[in-house]
Amino acid sequence: MLKNYFKIAWRNLLRNKLRTAIHILGLSIGIAICFVIFNVVTHSYSFDRFHEDGDRIYRINTLTDWGDGGSFPNSGVPGPLGEVIGDEVPGVEQTGRLYTMYNAMVALPGGQKAFGRSDKLTFANPGFFGIFPRKWLAGNPQSALKEPESVVISERSMHKYFPGSDASDVLGQELLYIDSDTIAAKVTGVITDYEENTDFIFQDFVSFSTIRTEEQISWYGLHEWNSVNSSSQLFVKLAPEVSAASVDEALKSVVAKHMKPEEGEEEYATTFFTEPLAEIHFGQTYADTGTSKVFLKGLVYIGLIILVLASLNFVNLETAQAIGRAKEVGIRKTIGGTRLQLVSQFLSETFLILVFSTVLALVLAVGVRLAFRDYLPEGFLIDYSSPSNLLFYLAFPSLITAVTGIYPAMVLSKYDPQRALKGELHRAGKFSLGVFLRKNLTVVQLSSSIAFVILVLVLNHQLKFVTSQPLGFDKEAVMYTRLPFMSDPDKMLQLQQRISQESSVMGASLSGSLVSSMGLWTSDAHVPVDTTEKQIYVQVMNVDSSFVSVNGIPILAGNASIDKADEIVVNENFLKEAGFTDKEKAVGSQVRFSQEQKTIIGVIGNFHSRTMREEIKPLLLTYNPEYFQTISVKLNAGQNLAAAKESLEQLYRGIYPYEEAGFSFLDEEIERFYQEDEKIKNVLGFACGLAILISCMGVFGLSSYTIAQRTKEIGIRKVLGASLQQILLLTTKEYMVLVGISFLLAAYPSYYLVAEWLKDFQTRIAMPYLTFVGAGLGILAICMLIVGLHSYIAAQTNPAKVLKDE
Structure with missing residues (x-):
């Protein structure tokens, strides 16, 4: 059968x-x-679904609530929490600590070979491998990370650093890790790499006890309870039958005991909370995975x-x-x-x-x-x-x-x-249920198509709008590259001077960050008001004397050649928040910043230092050359950009022979601000095309069949004198009504989604109602074309041929 x-x-x-x-x-x-x-x-x-007892493993996260200043979740924790959580929080069976090293150089001692910079390095305590056990090819899991200056490497790292060697042969070999300081670590273990999907990308694990001097602990920010750094990660494995909720509750007691604000400190609330291991992939990860x-x-x-x-x-x-x-x-x-x-x-x-x-x-x-x-x-x-x-x-x-x-x-x-x-x-x-259902199903299809078209058109309109707005600085022909972390200031100045001497270069500037980027450094400044001080939340940028001129930022008062630690430059919004009405009079005023008195030497125009989703913040430019991390280069007009890029990279490698960084264009970095929005637009555009295609196939099949059922009616009407226009109107008016109903059903959901998305932008278009109408008319035109084509073919058929059987 x-x-x-x-x-x-x-x-x-x-x-x-x-x-x-x-x-x-x-x-x-x-x-x-x-x-x-x-x-x-x-x-x-x-x-990370493959770990043994994964349902009992959690990462401890931090939430800092500044009230009106906003709340900020962080996957990191203060360093002291990792030291006390095992004793002060009941139910914690094991504790694993990490401190991730980003962009650190790896080399063999004696200058034998440098392997470039890597983000797959971390400090780890012995408890980490207790929570996340590995297969050991060499070394003792219990003691490998106990002593300072010890390192456990993965099999992949072993083949990279010591090609052709066996795991047992590399034990005792020395590796140099160059970060803020140089760490000479001996290999005490070799482990296998994960073959499964994991967010734990690390391949080199330096013993956490290597961070042991007060200077090191302070440098890594592990000494204070109020210092939260996403590099400082804490994992716990709970005892069986212990709930995450009970641990969250116990962590409140830890906050109450160790984090009472001192007199005069700003009020804020800190909360520690558990994040299940299975949820880490959907939160803050180690390499944007x-x-x-x-x-x-x-x-x-x-x-x-x-x-x-x-x-x-x-x-x-x-x-x-x-x-x-x-x-x-x-x-x-x-x-x-x-x-x-x-x-x-x-x-x-x-x-x-x-x-x-x-x-x-x-x-x-x-x-x-x-x-x-x-x-x-x-x-x-x-x-x-x-x-x-x-x-x-x-x-x-x-x-x-x-x-x-x-x-x-x-x-x-x-x-x-x-x-x-x-x-x-x-x-x-x-009443025919079939006819009623067909009409309603057609309406659903057409409504979806109209909604998709509206969303794609509005997203495209908004993205074109924000990318065409003036930024307040000159982004054209500006190239940049990152400098090695904590680079020698003399080397940075040497690179800047050599680049500035190039005939293709108009100017070069050293700074802590780009003129516009996704990075953000915020702090507070205090401006004298009568006998008191007014606190202002400000964005801070660390720059040199050439920063403003290289980036083409307009100077409104004073000068922007900042080259002293006690000097600052501010923007218009800073003056507005501080209550200054005269830009010229603001020059020379004193501002307390970072617990020191600073003098305003210049005022610059407002510019978009971040995406246009955000309003321009009060800005303060300061000078601290020890922490410069970026060099920006303004090229002269009419230069061969590819040749200029190659020339700059040769100069860079001349100063930093072991570095691999290349120069990029500033305007390309700014385009990446809206990369996710572009992806959403393109995915919706693809879905829109498919929705229209499927709807068109549906209308095509339905109209071809329904009009075929009316060929005799059309033939009779022609015999009685009906014109082609009357026949086309007869067969298409039903679909015009369906498209009209579809538009009404699609309009409000589309309006709601568009309005919610536009809310994220401080700089945005007005609600484009004409775009809604255009989307509806576009779908109507497509439907009329399909139905009209079938109707035209039917109307052109000889009535005698159609009615010969009647």
Whole structure:
């Protein structure tokens, strides 16, 4: 019986090639998108799920609440917490501490070889490997990280540093780690690398006890309870039956005991809380390997919308074509076919369509993954033979068959055989559920398409608007590179002088950060007001005397050649907050900053030092050359940029021969501010295109069938004198009404989503209502083109040919 079902189903699919093609193409698009998204989600949720007792492992995070100043979550903790948590918080079985070293140089002693800078280095205490055990190729897990200046390296690092050596041979070998200081560490262990998906990217583990002098502890910020640094990480493994909630409660007691604000300190509230190991991938990670849960949910919603549209397409077209199979149903019932057999027959056709759609979807998925590889997680690959994907192949077609096929099957199988054989499917004047449903399903499809078009157009309009706004500085022909951390000030000045002597260079500036970046240093300044002081929250930038001129920032008063530690330069918003009404009079005023008196020597114009999502903050420029980390270079007009870049990099390598940093363009860095928004726009644009394509296929199939049912009516009207325009109006007015209803249903959700997104921008466009109208008219034009084409073909048919059987 089952074989017979599929044989008949196969014949029906071949007999109705257009219907079959529309179904397979529409469903395969929806399945392909769902398949890729399914793999992205399973990939994201696979990180660090392999650790033993992972459900008992937590990272301790910090939340600092400054009241009106905002609250700031941080994956780091104060250093002293790691020392006391095991004694003061009940239920903590093991404690693992990390202090990550970013951009540290690795080398062999004696200048034998330098391996460049790496972000895969960390300080770790012995407890870390107690919580996260590894397979040891050499060394003792219990003692490897006990002594200062010890290091445990991974197998991958061993092959990099000591090629051709065995694990036992490298024990006792020395490695240099050059950060704020030079650490000469002996290799005391070699471990295997993780093969599974993990956010723990570290390959070199220096013993935490290496940080032992007061100077080192202070430098790394591990000495104070109010010093929170994201590099200082704390992991705990809880005893069985101990809940995270009880640990969170106990941490409140630790705060109350050790973090009481002293008299005169600003009021703020600090909270420590546990973060499950499984959630770390969706929070702050060590190398931007994490994934946003909001982004994942957005992908899931988009995938479901596309799949629902494709499924509605199927239901709509199948129910519309039910009349064509009414006589088949009547004959089957007449010769003894039961309704269950008929339902099984129609579901087998649906299942066969889904099987072909799934096969085509796997091919389309390859193209989708390649087209959007820049938007997918790093290292993401689709394993077509994985258990989860094998389950997808089996379960998905069956599930969609049940969801999409059951209603058309029930509609077709319920026809009364006597009336079906006469062609009477419903009584005249009676309500038809099928017609009502088809219209509503078409409205849902068109509403989704209109909403997608509105979102994409508004996102595109806003991004073009913010990228065309004046920034308050000159971003053209400015290149930059990072300097080694805590570089020798003499070397930095030597590099600046050599670059400034180049004929292609207008000027060079040293600073702590770029003129505009995602980085942010905030502090507070105190301005004298009568007999008291006014506190101002300010953004701080560490710059040299050339910074303002190199970046083309306008000087409004005084001068901006800051070269002394007791001098500052401020912007207009600083003066506004401080209460200065005259820029010239503000020059020479005293401001208390960083517990020292500073003199304002100049006032500069406001400029966007961060994205246009934020308003321009009161800004203070200070001078501290020890912490310069960036060099910016302004090129003369008309230069060959590629040649200039190569020349600058040669000069850089001449001063820093072991560094690998290259020069980049400032305008490219600024474009990256809106990279995530561009990704969202492009993903929505892709989804918009698919939604329109699926909706168009639905309208095409539905209109081709419904107009075919009205060819005799059209022929009679032509005989009675109806014009082509009247016939076109007759056949298209129903779709005009459907598009109008769809627009009304799509308008408010689109308005809400657009308004919420625009709220994030301080600089934004007004609500573009004309864009809403344009989106609706665009979808209307597409529908009218499709329906009008079918109507025109039907109207051009000779009435005598259509009515010859009447």
